[in-house]
Amino acid sequence: MLGNPIRDRRAERREATRAEILDAAWEMVRSEGLAGLALRDLARKVGMQAPSLYSYFDSKHAIYDAMFAQGARAYLERESLIPTTGDALTDLRAGLRSFIGFCTEDPARYQLLFQRTIPGFEPTPETFAIAVAGLERLKDRLAGIGVTDPRSVDLLTAIGTGITDQQISNDPGGGRWSRLVDDAAEMFCNHMNATPNPPRRNRK
Amino acid sequence: MLGNPIRDRRAERREATRAEILDAAWEMVRSEGLAGLALRDLARKVGMQAPSLYSYFDSKHAIYDAMFAQGARAYLERESLIPTTGDALTDLRAGLRSFIGFCTEDPARYQLLFQRTIPGFEPTPETFAIAVAGLERLKDRLAGIGVTDPRSVDLLTAIGTGITDQQISNDPGGGRWSRLVDDAAEMFCNHMNATPNPPRRNRK
DNA sequence: CTTGAATCCGAACGATGTTAGGGAATCCGA
DNA sequence: TCGGATTCCCTAACATCGTTCGGATTCAAG
Numbered sequence: 001m002l003g004n005p006i007r008d009r010r011a012e013r014r015e016a017t018r019a020e021i022l023d024a025a026w027e028m029v030r031s032e033g034l035a036g037l038a039l040r041d042l043a044r045k046v047g048m049q050a051p052s053l054y055s056y057f058d059s060k061h062a063i064y065d066a067m068f069a070q071g072a073r074a075y076l077e078r079e080s081l082i083p084t085t086g087d088a089l090t091d092l093r094a095g096l097r098s099f100i101g102f103c104t105e106d107p108a109r110y111q112l113l114f115q116r117t118i119p120g121f122e123p124t125p126e127t128f129a130i131a132v133a134g135l136e137r138l139k140d141r142l143a144g145i146g147v148t149d150p151r152s153v154d155l156l157t158a159i160g161t162g163i164t165d166q167q168i169s170n171d172p173g174g175g176r177w178s179r180l181v182d183d184a185a186e187m188f189c190n191h192m193n194a195t196p197n198p199p200r201r202n203r204k
Numbered sequence: 205m206l207g208n209p210i211r212d213r214r215a216e217r218r219e220a221t222r223a224e225i226l227d228a229a230w231e232m233v234r235s236e237g238l239a240g241l242a243l244r245d246l247a248r249k250v251g252m253q254a255p256s257l258y259s260y261f262d263s264k265h266a267i268y269d270a271m272f273a274q275g276a277r278a279y280l281e282r283e284s285l286i287p288t289t290g291d292a293l294t295d296l297r298a299g300l301r302s303f304i305g306f307c308t309e310d311p312a313r314y315q316l317l318f319q320r321t322i323p324g325f326e327p328t329p330e331t332f333a334i335a336v337a338g339l340e341r342l343k344d345r346l347a348g349i350g351v352t353d354p355r356s357v358d359l360l361t362a363i364g365t366g367i368t369d370q371q372i373s374n375d376p377g378g379g380r381w382s383r384l385v386d387d388a389a390e391m392f393c394n395h396m397n398a399t400p401n402p403p404r405r406n407r408k
Numbered sequence: 409c410t411t412g413a414a415t416c417c418g419a420a421c422g423a424t425g426t427t428a429g430g431g432a433a434t435c436c437g438a
Numbered sequence: 439t440c441g442g443a444t445t446c447c448c449t450a451a452c453a454t455c456g457t458t459c460g461g462a463t464t465c466a467a468g
Contacts, residue, residue: 049417051416155388166365259446
């Protein structure tokens with residue numbers, strides 16, 4: 001009952017072709033930009049004609065969705081590889097730096113995951129759930145230092161994506177920005193230490 | 205020598221039509237999204253055919269550029285309207301809140317100004333200079349509390365755009381986010397107070 | 409050998425930004 | 439008032455895009 005070996009070989013080949021298409025798509029997207037993915041070029045890159053792609057993906061957006069899933073999974077994997085020191089604060093800093101590093105090392109992937117830049121595209125709920133799971137890891141790191149306010153998580157990712165965005169569009173060189181990441185982590189941790197669950201403060 | 209009155213009327217009419225086109229473009233962009241601007245629809249909206257637009261703008265990107273300039277000027281104007289209290293810290297907070305308010309009140313404008321989301325589009329140097337002048341105002345506010353490190357300005361705008369981005373894509377309602385802005389300003393000011401020109405700190 | 413599904417291709421559709429060429433109004437100098 | 443130039447707007451068309459259609463080709467299953 002464990003699957004016909006011939007059908008398996010079929011499915012295996014199909015899956016291999018899908019992977020080949022996605023690899024080529026990543027390559028195009030990294031060199032031409034996220035919006036530079038043209039189906040005719042993509043098809044030629046894997047040795048077929050444009051309409052043939054529709055045997056493997058329902059639409060161009062379906063290709064983006066599959067790439068989104070790959071990207072989100074890559075972050076999950078990266079998160080799990082961060083060494084834990086036992087000190088919650090150090091681990092939080094490591095998590096933030098990892099997050100921003102992940103974002104900046106591949107601008108196209110960052111744009112796909114964290115910006116709504118492709119006109120009609122929204123990731124599938126199942127696909128989006130993978131990304132949510134990744135941010136859950138960051139949330140856990142915050143919980144490690146006693147911060148459970150959901151606003152804090154939002155603020156953390158906001159800082160992360162904000163820095164990434166500035167970095168990508170303004171600073172090709174990047175020496176200055178990596179230190180900026182440190183400053184942001186520092187600042188965030190200081191704030192969190194000062195007010196673990198920040199109450200509303202009267203200002204005037 | 206002060207310009208033929210007839211030529212002036214010509215130029216005046218031309219400028220009025222340009223403005224009408226841009227107004228219609230903003231309307232389309234706000235309802236259909238930044239990428240939803242179709243020249244044929246835009247032309248019909250102002251009572252002409254698509255190619256006629258090329259009498260007023262060299263290309264679609266030129267329209268985006270003009271819109272960028274309008275948006276940047278709008279920020280400059282808004283900045284100049286913030287009441288100054290004399291307390292530099294309060295003024296800085298007001299500046300940050302104004303910045304984020306400006307970004308969030310019109311997502312399409314924010315996307316045009318602060319994200320590189322239109323495939324081939326880069327603002328003209330002159331146009332971009334307007335936006336730079338706007339951020340210069342924020343820099344002045346930082347200088348007001350004794351912070352001159354350019355990294356701090358980058359960090360401030362990074363936090364601003366990051367929060368805006370999260371807010372736009374995640375939170376249509378928005379009650380939670382407006383308080384988040386306060387927290388961010390608070391956090392930023394605390395950090396800046398602690399380390400006006402933040403030195404590298406040994407951590408371990 | 410035949411059936412039927414999966415895969416691939418050529419042609420074509422609608423929509424996009426853009427260009428070419430012509431016609432009509434308007435303004436200018438004579 | 440009359441030509442010539444300029445400006446504005448149009449129809450037609452082009453290249454490119456994602457996508458659909460219909461027909462081949464392939465290949466395992468009955």
